[in-house]
Amino acid sequence: MIQVHISLLCLLFIITNNRLHSITTVSEVSVKAGGSISIPCLYEGHKWVTCSFTVKTDEAGTSDKLFISDDEDQRIFTVTINDLTDEDSHYWCAVEVKDGPDVGKNFKLSVARGSLQLYVHNQEMTGFNGDDVTISCYHSISGEGGWCRLGGSCVTESSGSIDGTKVIINVNVPGAFTVTMRGLRTESSGWYYCVKGDLQMPVHLTVIKKQERPSTTVTTLTIGETFIIRLSFLIFITIVVLSICFTFKRHLNLGSC
Incomplete structure (x- = not known):
C-alpha cells in the first residue's frame, strides 16, 4: 500500500x-x-x-x-x-x-x-433549478454548527442566505441538523460544507435546469379500455368456476351446478 x-x-x-x-x-x-x-x-x-x-x-x-x-x-x-x-x-x-x-x-x-464525529451520507447532492434540496449533517460532538460555501459566506442561525439562496437550518433532531436550500439556481452549484465545532464535512451540490429533469412516462387508460379489462377478468373467473364445478360433478356424481 x-x-x-x-x-x-x-x-x-x-x-x-x-x-x-x-x-x-x-x-x-x-x-x-x-x-x-x-x-x-x-x-x-x-x-x-x-x-x-x-x-x-x-x-x-x-x-x-x-x-x-x-x-x-x-x-x-x-x-x-x-x-x-x-x-x-x-x-x-x-x-x-x-x-x-x-x-x-x-x-x-x-x-x-x-463512529464519525461529523459526516454526511453522500458528498454528492443534486437539485433542480427553482426547487429545494435538504442535506442532513450527522454529528456526535458539541459546538456551533452551520452551513458554508467554500470561499464564501456561512449561515449559523436558523435561517439566512448564501449568494442569494435562502438557507434554513433545523437542529431539532438529536445527533443531526438538516440544511435546506430553497429556490435553487444554477449559480448555487458548487462546494459547501457542514460545520460542527472544529470539524467540517464537504458536500458538492449540482443544480440541474428543470428542462433537463429526467422525464417520467405515465400510462393512462380510457374508460373503454378499463371496461374491457374488467370484463375479461370476470369471464376468466367464470370459466375457472365452471371448470371446477364440472370436475366435481364428474368425480362425485353431484347434481347440476
Whole structure:
C-alpha cells in the first residue's frame, strides 16, 4: 500500500501577469478508516493559461489511492483520497506558480475506526433549478454548527442566505441538523460544507435546469379500455368456476351446478 505523507500538488499553473492570491479549503474532516473522502481546494487568482496535475508521495506511483480533478470554471481542484488509514492525517492543497512563490493550504483528516464525529451520507447532492434540496449533517460532538460555501459566506442561525439562496437550518433532531436550500439556481452549484465545532464535512451540490429533469412516462387508460379489462377478468373467473364445478360433478356424481 502506498502511504502518502507529503503534498498534493496541482503543478505547472501558468497565470497571466499576476500571481495566485490564495487557496481555500476545509481545515479538519472526520473520516472513516478504509473509506474515502473528497476534499475541494479553491484557488483564487487570475485566468490560468495551462495546467497539468501531479501528486507527490513517499514512493513512486499513486495506484488507486489518489485522484485529482479540476473545475476551471469555478477554479476548484478536488482531491479524492481512497482506502484511508491512520497515516492519512496531514495534507496540503498546493499550487506551484511559474515565476512566483508557491501557494498552499493544509488540512487535517481525523481517521476514526468507530463512529464519525461529523459526516454526511453522500458528498454528492443534486437539485433542480427553482426547487429545494435538504442535506442532513450527522454529528456526535458539541459546538456551533452551520452551513458554508467554500470561499464564501456561512449561515449559523436558523435561517439566512448564501449568494442569494435562502438557507434554513433545523437542529431539532438529536445527533443531526438538516440544511435546506430553497429556490435553487444554477449559480448555487458548487462546494459547501457542514460545520460542527472544529470539524467540517464537504458536500458538492449540482443544480440541474428543470428542462433537463429526467422525464417520467405515465400510462393512462380510457374508460373503454378499463371496461374491457374488467370484463375479461370476470369471464376468466367464470370459466375457472365452471371448470371446477364440472370436475366435481364428474368425480362425485353431484347434481347440476
